[in-house]
Structure formats: structure tokens, C-alpha cells
Amino acid sequence: MDSAGLLLDGLAAAATPENLMYAALGVLLGTFVGVLPGIGPAMAVALLLPATYALEPTQAFIMFAGIYYGGMYGGSTTSILLNTPGESASVMTAIEGNKMAKSGRAAQALATAAIGSFVAGTIGTLLVVFFAPPLADVAVGIGAPSYFAIMVLALVMTAAVLGASVVRGLAALFTGLTIGLVGLDLNTGQPRLSFGSTHLADRLNIVVVAVGIFALGEALWVAAHLRRTPLQIIPVGRPWMGRDDLRRSWGPWLRGTALGFPFGAIPAGGAEIPTFLSYVTERKLAKGREFGEGAIEGVAGPEAANNASAAGMFVPLLALGIPVTATASVMLAALTNYGIQPGPQLLDEQSDLVWTLLASLLIGNTLLLVLNLPLAPLWARLLRIPRPQLYAGILFFACLGAYATNQDPFDIGLLLAFGLLGLAMRRFGLPVLPLILGVILGPLMEGELREALTISGGDLSGLVDEPLAVVVYGLIALLLVVPRLVRRRVVDEPAARDEELVS
Amino acid sequence: MTDRTDAARTEETAPEPPRRDLAQLGLAAALAVVGLVTVYDASQLGVGFADPVGPRVFPYVVGGGLVVVAVLLAVITLRGDVPEGEGGEDVDLTQGADWVTVAKLVAVLLVTIATVDLLGWAVTGGILFAGACWALGSQTLIRDVIVGVVLAVASWYGFFVGLGIPLTPGILDGIL
DSSP states (O other): OOHHHHHHHHHHHHTSHHHHHHHHHHHHHHHHHHHSTTOOHHHHHHHHGGGGTTSOHHHHHHHHHHHHHHHHHHHHHHHHHHSOOSSGGGHHHHHHHHHHIIIIIHHHHHHHHHHHHHHHHHHHHHHHHHHHHHHHHHHHTOOHHHHHHHHHHHHHIIIIISSSOHHHHHHHHHHHHHHHHOEEOTTTOOEESOTTOHHHHTOOOHHHHHHIIIIIHHHHHHHHTBOOSOOOOOOOOOOOOOHHHHHHHHHHHHHHHHHHHHHHHTTSTTTHHHHHHHHHHHHHHTTTSSTTSOOTHHHHHHHHHHHHHHHHTHHHHHHHSOOOSHHHHHHHHHHHHTTOOOSTTHHHHTHHHHHHHHHHHHHHHHHHHHHHHHHHHHHHHHTTSOHHHHHHHHHHHHHHHHHHHHOOHHHHHHHHHHHHHHHHHHHTTOOHHHHHHHHHHHHHHHHHHHHHHHHTTTOGGGGGOSHHHHHHHHHHHHHHHHHHHHHHHHHHHHHHHHHHHHO | OHHHHHHHHHHHHOOOOOOOOTHHHHHHHHHHHHHHHHHHHHHTSOOOTTOSSTTTHHHHHHHHHHHHHHHHHHHHHHTTOOOOOOOOTTBOTTSOOOHHHHHHHHHHHHHHHHHHHHHOHHHHHHHHHHHHHHHTTOSOHHHHHHHHHHHHHHHHHIIIIISOOOOOOGGGTTTO
């Protein structure tokens, strides 16, 4: 059956009243948690994972889809109304969005963000439907050496090419790989880095690692630097946009989608680069009109790019089983929790589940628009929660999530240990993404490495005996050289903009 | 990149000796130790037959990589490379770090770990919330305790009724 037919089946499976309820619940929870300051989509998904434990996989994934898009949308609300984006993907939205809000156009900024997210998310999900299955068909044929090379590519991209500091990126990556080593060796059954502890030999619960690094680490870091002066929050009514706003928004939405989707599908650090490119494109096309004073194009474009890249990440996740963003890593951990082995076979073996998930992404996206346009003023009030109670609440739910899985205080101890690691990373400017990808990809990489070398009898040439692997290693070499030139331009651009603003 | 612009600005206003973040040397040392432990731990593993790679190779690479990165980090630190702390909605990097608050929060979490089996989630969760509020400087302790108890008991029932997972009842066994 072709993809469209399978998607329609998925929609039929997802659209039962009960499943729609889970989708709506997911959207509401996701937006709720995503709007809270200091919480990005990855943390929202990790914190809310325990809420899906008792559900069937299908229902859990329907709820997940809602949580995911809800969390993304919540992040944009925060950056427009507070001008202090919690994550790199919202930086570009905040520039014009907050200026719009300050000049009394918060309603239009929120509306263009919400509708743009809907447009980009829907187009992006449909693109996943048409790209993932052919890619999976190709991927079934590739062997361990190529898989290993692709994972090396993902890690090199996130650790050494994209970050501000190569040494810090690598430090985070190797720390993550070390964390991934803990537990029984899959081939020989010997415990590694377990120091005689059965808890550690059992392998670390990835959700505890993620919640510790994201949620507890963030809470501890905020505690060390809590802003004592209250932020200025802009009051907002129900989002709406006029004919003129719509005329100015649709172009940026589509261009943002076109930029965001491919960047989401490759390991390029998520939405950072496409949102930046989208902002620059719109600023050039608008010929400076209003830019810097709250131009709606500057909100519409980056928001669409952000959501399209969020959809794009499902292509490598579903077709290859390789996560390229922090959120995708957490999703992969959730899949594994249900005993589902991600990889190219997933689309065949768990076909129903995958198509229902894709269909729920479309449904969740629609529900997001329907629910959140009227609810926006309510969400904005969440920004006023007093900070001690807010971060105490995050701590409470982080511990609850860690504890509920096994009902073992040891897991809260692990949570604390990873929270302190997360704190240290924020203090020393280590990026989180290479670490979390290292934790997830490390064990997978080792598996492919050992398989590749077993076939070749231990000869290192076994790593390059597939053409694809050679091509990927060539690409890695290229990536290590070219971005040095590109980054210089990317760094100069914002500097130039700052100067423009000053003058 | 902000490092660079900051440095440029300070040069313009007042020439200062290059800043160094010596605490970063501690991080480098910690990474090196973890790397060495990883390598040592791997060297204690037995290698099965019919497995030309074995369980040792990957940890050797990872641990070795960690040691190399630690050395690089120490070098750039001594050359005056200063990390850029992560910003955020509620983060004010213009003031010094308040490690007392962090220590209080860690203490609250340690209490949680120590008491959760004995007292049960419904009690310990309440202590956790109220204690964290107190650590973060809340002035409304009575309200925090009430909110904490409501959250803890509600989440206990939420997990029990909604998800079918009975969290540890602890001393409230039979009451909940």
C-alpha cells in the first residue's frame, strides 16, 4: 500500500474518541509544561514520559505527539512575551516577537507563531510521510560499517562542527559516551563501570539521565543565578491577525518550512541554523522595513522553520533509528521502553504504530491550533508563577518521574548526580546535545562497530568496506574543514546586526 | 563568540590581565580521572572468543578520548579561555553565583532520598516541595507546605488510580 493510504489508515486508527482525548490531553500538558519558563521541548517530553507509562504504545505515542508540539508551541509563547528565550531555537523568534509585543501587537505575534507552527508542522509531517519510507527501504540494505559511519557523522556534527567551542563539544560528547558504557556489555554480559553495583550493572534509565541533565540541572543552575528583579511580562488578549498580517505572514511561513525541514532531518543541532537563516532571509526580503521594531515576518519565518525542523527530525528517527536532536533522543528512549527496536525495519514490523504516530502528529498539530488560540491569555498567566514555587514544582515532578519507574530511592540519587552534572555543564558552558546523543548513540555505535569488525575478523578495513561508509567519512572530513569558513560568516552577521541596532 | 566581544570591550575600556577560570582546571581533572577509570575498568574485562573486538576496545577509545579532551581543556584554560555560562529566562548572569541556595536544594534532595521508603511518597513529596520552596527563598512557608501536601497526595492517587502504579505508601500505609 502506498504512503497516503497507510496514513489514512493511521488517521482512522488515531481518530477514535478515546485517542483524540489522549491527543488533547497531550497538547494541553505539553503546552502547560512548555510555557513554564526554563523548560524546553526536550525537557517537557522527558518530564511527561512517566505520565504515559501505563498506556498502550499507540495511545502513549498519540499523547506524545501532542506533548511534543505543545512543548514547542509553549516555548514560542515564552520568548514572545518575556524576550528571554529558554533555548537556542527560540532566539530568533524573540528578537522581533518581543518588539511586536512591546508595541502592543502581542496578539498578532502569538497568532502568526501559532498558525505558522501549524502550517509548518503539517507540511513537515506530510514530508516525513513521503520521505521516511523510501529512506527506510534504502536503509534496510546498508550494513554495520555504514551505520557506524552515519552515527560518527551525527556525533561529529553536533560536537565538533556546530557548537561554539570544539573542546567543550567533545568534552560533552565523551562524557555522554562514558555514561552510555555503564552497565552489562551486551555481548559478553560483563558489567562495565558498575563498581559492583547491581543498580549500575542494570544499565542506566535514560529517562532519569535526561530529566537529571535537563530539568534538575536547569533548576539548580537557575537557583544559583536566580533573577531577583521580576521580569516584565506583557499582558495579552486573544491572538488574532488582520488581513495585512496574513498577507505578510504566508510567505515567511512557507520559506521557513522549506528551510527548517531539511535541517531537521540532518544532524545539524535542531532548529538553531534554520531559524537563523529564516530570520536573515526575511530581513533581506523585507528590505529592512520595520525590522528591529517588531516585523511580523521575523516571527512568522523562524517559528515555521522551528516547527518544520521539529518534524524533519522524524525522518532519521523513524527510517534509521538515529536521533539527531535532544528531543528525538528522549523519544527514542521512550520507544525502547516499549520494547520497540528502532531502525529501518520499524516501518515494516511496527507499521501500525508508526502510521498512527504520524497521523497523531497531524491531529496534535490541529488540536494545538484549535485549543491554543483561545487559551493563550491563560497560558500567559503561567509566566507569573512565583519562581521559588515554579522550580520547586519542577524538582518535585522530576523526582516523581525518576522514582515512579522502579520505586527505588537509588534512582533519585542518580537523578541528583546527573542534576549536578547538568549544573556543572551549564557553569562551564558545555553543550547538552552532544552529551545526550553520546549516551543514546554510544551503545548503538559499539554494537555496529563490533558487528562490522566481527565480519572482517577484526581487521580495521571492515569499517570502510561499504561505499556508503567511505562517502560518509569523506563528508565528515569535509564538514570539519568547510564550517570554519561558514561559521566566521554566521558569527559576523549578528555582530553586524547589533551594530545596526546601536547606530 | 560572546567571549571574544567581551574581551574586545574590556580591552577598549581598561586593560586588564587576561581572566582565567581556574575552576575549569578542576573540570579538566575530573574528566581525566573519569577517563582513566574507564580505561582501567575496561582492562579488567575478559575477552570472549569469537569476538575479535571484545568489550574492551570501545571503552579504551572513549576513556582515551576523555583524557585527551581533558588535556586540551586544561591547555585552553591556562591560555585564558573563559566559559560562557548558559543564559535563560530566569537566569541573571550579571551577579555572582549563589551556591548556598544550590547546597540547600541538594540537601533537600538528599533528605528525599533518605526518607522516601520510610515515610512514603505522599509525605516525602510534600517535604520535597516545601523544602525546595524554602531553599529558593519563598516567604510563604505555610502555603508552600499546604501546596506540597496537596501535590504529593494528589500525585500518589494520580499514579494509583490513573496509572495503576501504587507508589510507596510508607507510614501512611492503610490510610491512603
